[in-house]
């Protein structure tokens with residue numbers, strides 16, 4: 361029987377089997393390659409590897425076999441051509457912007473962002489001569505107005521942390537592309553299990569894998585996913601030079617965590633929905649911010 365293409369696996373099979381690359385020892389579980397460097401058969405092979413002319417690993421700041429298995433699994437789950445894993449979610453957020461921006465560029469973003477992402481947009485990037493415009497991400501007219509002027513990047517989180525505000529991914533991606541901008545979306549909350557960003561127009565997806573992907577409060581991590589040419593030609597040179605890499609140990613634990621990902625995620629989501637519902641009946645609670653409630657103004661978008 362012909363081997364099945366891994367992109368045809370079901371989501372739950374990808375969580376367990378995606379990206380597995382066995383060593384010649386034929387181990388059942390993913391191997392943990394705790395190595396900073398790699399050896400070669402000859403000086404010529406080493407030189408070719410360092411010139412990027414072969415697929416050999418060179419140095420674990422650039423790539424590592426265990427980290428690569430995690431990256432391949434995430435790419436399969438997201439439906440992305442390529443992925444690079446980072447040491448934290450913030451390393452992913454910063455690197456994905458810094459590798460593309462230069463003085464004079466413009467970034468339009470939703471205001472409902474995780475605090476440190478907000479800080480990159482309001483404090484770090486403006487210091488380097490980059491204009492950043494923050495708007496109400498749920499308001500398409502606000503996106504239209506902000507994107508009348510060309511922009512290099514559009515950035516948003518949906519659902520946002522912590523108030524679960526939503527952005528219409530397809531509509532905003534269309535407006536962004538018309539303004540010449542690439543669309544970066546932080547998919548931490550909904551994840552590839554519930555939200556298909558690339559199929560809805562986003563160009564680049566980022567994660568803090570510290571959240572649901574590890575999901576057990578153990579480790580920090582992040583990831584950047586997108587087209588192969590973006591990852592190889594734009595992201596990778598910056599990543600390699602600035603040291604955003606994930607450690608092999610963290611990648612190995614996260615590979616194991618992914619095996620239980622959908623079980624944990626569904627259980628947590630069901631609990632969250634029940635808690636949100638219960639809070640609406642609690643006399644001490646004024647407002648419940650949960651877009652899965654029918655009374656929430658963005659309920660229809662949440663269902664989409």
Ligand SMILES: Cc1ncc(COP(=O)(O)O)c(C=O)c1O
Nearest residue numbers: 448449450474521548568570581
């Ligand atoms: C939506 C979102 N983006 C990015 C981050 C940053 O990730 P990390 O803490 O792994 O650096 C977080 C962390 O809470 C987050 O919730």
